[in-house]
Amino acid sequence: MTDDHVYLSLAEASPEPEGEGRWAYGTGFADPLLGVDTAVPPGLDGADLAAYCLMLGDDALVLAQRLIEWCTRAPELEEEVALANLGLDLLGQARQLLTRAGQADGSGRTEDDLAYWREDHEFRNVRLVEAPNGDFAYSIARLLLFATARGALYEGLAGHADPVLAAVAARGVKELAYHREYATAWTLRLGDGTPYSAARMQAGLDAVWPLVEELFTAHPVELRVGVDPAVLREPVLRSVAAVCAEAGLTVPDVPGLAAVGGRAGRDGVHTEALGPLLAELQVLARAHPGATW
Amino acid sequence: MAGTRASGGAAWAVAAAVPDPELPMLTLADLGVLAGVEEDGATVTAWLTPTYSGCPAVAEMAADVDRRLRAAGFADVRVRLRLDPPWSTDLITAEGRRKLAEAGIAPPRPGVLPGGGTAGGSTPVALGRTRLASDGKATGTAAGVAAGAAAGTAAVVPVACPLCGGTDTEELSRFGSTACKALWRCRECREPFERVKEI
Incomplete structure (x- = not known):
């Protein structure tokens, strides 16, 4: 073989259609809900279901982006792999939820339309997930809170009337259990480690805390088609408090970050951190509209 | 359906x-x-x-x-x-488990659930085990919410080394080369190996 381009060489070695070498390129199958019944079940409002899937999907997409930012920057290679794995789980959940949102509202928008072609004020994620990564302790504190709360929420959604949402939640419960276990282990290691690591972990927890309350603040759409997040508040905070107690950390007692005129992430009112995050997330798709590979 | x-x-x-x-x-x-x-x-x-x-x-x-x-x-x-019921490692057949072990990948243990209980649960919190010794007792850090214990399984099933069969093994990293695998090491034959995580 004379061609020194590795992918062209692969193509020559394994031509279509029998070639398993196609693995190197990806496929034309892009729909994460391939062949799944798209009808909205009777009794559910399609617009509400779409808005709800967008909220949960945006939470997962934005936190996935933050977790993946740790690649090449984590303190250990193993933690980079771990954080990227957790991000991949969330990205998979986001793909299904955004696809479901585009089906349920009748717009036919794809996951890519929704991920790459919306502006920051159209995103419906809670502000907790968009905050910059901070140090490792901050990222771990955020993950602990998010994974505990999202795992509990998915438990409540596993029997949802919408079969797609129910299926995403049923599998998500198990994935989030791993996320929570990972965050718990690091919270214990850092909190119950040296005085310096404990101080850093406490600072991370303190800095995350103002963004936590929004996880338990219901938007009307959540009350109509989802689980009221307010009911998760007590069990989730109790669980996090147990981790803090074991780690020798103090549960912060600080007020939540104020909403803007009663509006926050679920209404599209975000912190200034979301814009730059989306710029990086969306730049390739916007520079080359419609590109495929 | x-x-x-x-x-x-x-x-x-x-x-x-x-x-x-x-x-x-x-x-x-x-x-x-x-x-x-x-x-x-x-x-x-x-x-x-x-x-x-x-x-x-x-x-x-x-x-x-x-x-x-x-x-x-x-x-x-x-x-x-088909999204429902969700996939679980319990769906891997006996033949599949045998082939995994043959390829040097420790198969998942049947009936073990991931994570440490639910948000509302009162499961004690502690660092997870890195070793599951053959006598079924946790070694290393404090006994706590290992997956097996949280799932209500009475005895902790050891992870056997797929290379030598030894059960004195330990986890090096919970997350490995693919989403479904973790990196382990055998303390008997000293070889590292991958293992499919229960989910």
């Missing part, structure tokens, strides 16, 4: 023999991903249940099943995803 796990048809045999893109020693049937195949005249519909939410191999699996069924002479092939 149409489609069953029933095997025996010609189309089932073709789809069941498709190798997993990331664990090619296993077929999609071994892995429990092939959820059903339905033959209706010239039309074949194959259902796949994806593993992890973010598993990038799902599209490959669908493409491979589609291509092999067409190559086997089925003209009208439809590949569909």
